[in-house]
Amino acid sequence: KAxxxxxxxxxxxxxxxxVTLSCSPISGHRSVSWYQQTPGQGLQFxxxxxxxxxxxxxxxxxxxxxxxxxNSRSEMNVSTLELGDSxxxxxxxxxxxxxxxxxxxxxxxxxxx
Amino acid sequence: xxxVKQSPQSLIVQKGGISIINCAYENTAFDxxxxxxxxxxxxxxLLIAIRPDVSEKKEGRFTISFNKSAKQFSLHIMDxxxxxxxxxxxxxxxxxxGSNYKLTFGKGTLLTVxx
Numbered sequence: 001k002a003x004x005x006x007x008x009x010x011x012x013x014x015x016x017x018x019v020t021l022s023c024s025p026i027s028g029h030r031s032v033s034w035y036q037q038t039p040g041q042g043l044q045f046x047x048x049x050x051x052x053x054x055x056x057x058x059x060x061x062x063x064x065x066x067x068x069x070x071n072s073r074s075e076m077n078v079s080t081l082e083l084g085d086s087x088x089x090x091x092x093x094x095x096x097x098x099x100x101x102x103x104x105x106x107x108x109x110x111x112x113x
Numbered sequence: 114x115x116x117v118k119q120s121p122q123s124l125i126v127q128k129g130g131i132s133i134i135n136c137a138y139e140n141t142a143f144d145x146x147x148x149x150x151x152x153x154x155x156x157x158x159l160l161i162a163i164r165p166d167v168s169e170k171k172e173g174r175f176t177i178s179f180n181k182s183a184k185q186f187s188l189h190i191m192d193x194x195x196x197x198x199x200x201x202x203x204x205x206x207x208x209x210x211g212s213n214y215k216l217t218f219g220k221g222t223l224l225t226v227x228x
Contacts, residue, residue, distance in 0.1 A: 004156070018173065042219070042220045048215060058215065092156075102159065104157050106155050106156050107156050
C-alpha cells in the first residue's frame with residue numbers, strides 16, 4: 001500500500017517568488033492536512049481539507065493557500081515567498097476525516113534564498 | 114500561546130534503559146493524545162495514542178501514562194534501543210465533529226540511545 005507522496009522533495013526558491021507543493025494521499029483517504037515544520041516553531045498546522053472543502057485553517061497569513069481535488073490529491077501554494085518560509089512542509093492524510101491515525105508524508109524541504 | 118509543552122528538549126539514555134518524555138496541555142477540550150516518532154529525512158509516524166478515559170496504554174515497549182487532573186501525559190520507552198534514537202513529538206487534538214481537525218504538537222524531544 002503506497003504511503004503519502006509529496007513532491008517535490010526539495011525546492012529552492014528566491015524571495016518574492018511563489019511555489020506550489022503537491023500531496024497525494026493514501027488511496028481511499030479523503031482528508032488531507034498540511035503542517036509546517038521549522039526548528040524554532042516546531043510543527044504548526046496550516047489547513048485541512050476534506051472532500052475538496054477546507055474545514056480548518058491555522059494561523060498563517062493569506063499568502064498560504066491550498067486546495068483539494070476530486071481525487072483527494074492536494075496542493076498548497078505560497079505566494080510572495082519570504083526567507084522565513086523556509087521549512088519542511090508536511091502533508092498528512094486520514095481515512096475518516098478526523099485527525100485520528102494521520103499518516104504523514106516525508107515532506108517537501110523548501111529553502112527560500 | 115503554546116498549548117502543549119514538552120520536556121525535555123533532549124535526552125540521552127543508555128541501551129536497555131528507560132526513556133521518559135513528558136507533556137502538559139492547557140486546553141481541557143483536548144480528547145486525543147498521540148505520540149509521533151520522526152527520523153531524519155522522514156515525516157512523523159504515529160507511535161501510540163491515548164484517550165482521556167484511560168490512564169495508561171501499552172504497546173510493546175512503549176507506554177503512555179495519562180493524568181487527566183494534572184493535564185499531563187508521558188511516554189515511557191522500556192529497554193531503549195539505539196534504533197529508538199529519533200525525535201519524539203507529543204500532540205493533542207479535539208476530536209469528533211466541528212472544525213477542529215488539527216493536531217497541536219509539542220516542540221519535540223531528541224532522544225539518543227547510546228549502545
